[in-house]
Amino acid sequence: MIRQTILSGILLLALPLAAQQGMHVEELFDGRFKKDHRAVEVLIKGKELKKYHLTLFRSLTISNAPEVFEKMEALVRKDAVHAVDKEVGTISNRLYYGFYCFPAQNDTFRYLFYRNTAAKPGSEKQPEATLVYMEGKVTLEELKQMFQ
Template sequence: MSRFITFLLMAVTSWLTVAASGPLAVEALFDGRFRTDPRVTETTISGSSLADYNLTFYKSLTFVGAPDLIPTVEKAVTHDGAGARNREVSYQDGHLYYGFYALPSRDNLKRYIFYLNRASKSATGKVILIYVEGHADINQIKRMLKK
């Protein structure tokens, strides 16, 4: 009986690991829905230009003066952040102000989300969302973000 329980626990743990490394809520935000919105800048980089950073993929969204879009972004970030291996977060006025999340790896690639909400500072404040994948460790990503 105890072997069966051990096996069952191992199976559930394996399933949860696979489920946690599935599609991210923030990935859906990069589906092109903001491309025609002048308040949003979308950047996607892949390939050899990222080799110096030990990354394979970089995506970012920058929102300026778009308070109506922020709840959608914040919800996606906090959803994905709940499954993070490592996180640093800060809240202001009941909203996520800063978030840095190291997510479970997928296809042997490390994944990170960075979120900064400066929209509460002014009506034209910025919100930045960055998603990266690659072989860079957490310290390399933090150094890159400081630049």
């Protein structure tokens, strides 16, 4: 009984550490946008991604939601601090686009792409922000080759 209590306590202490290893943008994929008419959320796993050497593809596109755009940008900027490679474009201190590569975990690479058309004044009638998260065995060079 004492051993079980101690083990439970250790596991509870370890939970926040595990959560800190995740991405900040993960909270945007918690299902809150499933019934939001301004949003399109995509989740692909399994054999459909095998030919791309990916194990997970998630995307979220939101239209006409400036408050959500700000939240998305803030979360992307927090994650960007941990990127080992990045390509970023800003307009008036707003993040217009960002492509980030994160350190591999267990030989799995992680990538984040963000684009916010609302950062470009007058460019579109309907501003939208898109967030894409990918992970798998694919290297950055292979990924760039696929999207050329």
